[in-house]
Amino acid sequence: MELAKIAHFKAYVPYPKFQVGAVLIIEDDEAILGCNIENTSYGIVVIDYTKEPISTYVACREIIIEFCAKDMPVILINMQEKIQETTVGELLPWCFSQSDLD
Numbered sequence: 001m002e003l004a005k006i007a008h009f010k011a012y013v014p015y016p017k018f019q020v021g022a023v024l025i026i027e028d029d030e031a032i033l034g035c036n037i038e039n040t041s042y043g044i045v046v047i048d049y050t051k052e053p054i055s056t057y058v059a060c061r062e063i064i065i066e067f068c069a070k071d072m073p074v075i076l077i078n079m080q081e082k083i084q085e086t087t088v089g090e091l092l093p094w095c096f097s098q099s100d101l102d
Contacts (some may be wrong), residue, residue: 001081007033008079014038053077053084061092075096 007019014035020036053076056064064074070089077083089095 001077003031003033004077005079007035011035012037049079051078053082055086055091058092061088062095064088065092065095065097070095070099 003023004021006021007018007023010033011019011021013019015037015038018036021032024034026032055061055076065088068088070087072088074086074088074091075083076086
């Protein structure tokens with residue numbers, strides 16, 4: 001959670017000014033930090049000082065499913081550290097992915 005907060009402050013958000021931070025923990029416990037970079041298409045991920053944990057927009061979910069398994073755990077948090085655990089497949093249950101082509 002602390003790494004997600006650090007990533008959050010690196011976001012480039014000139015439009016609605018809604019910063020997003022994310023952390024991907026890979027097999028050897030290496031942490032890969034990410035943040036949103038906005039453009040005028042508004043295809044952004046949202047997390048901030050919200051009352052409840054907030055999830056991604058559908059466009060972001062499609063990008064996530066392109067690179068991750070449907071059963072990959074996803075942890076949604078807000079800055080007050082309220083947690084909601086889910087999976088990529090639960091975020092986008094009727095998604096189309098590489099496994100549909102196999």
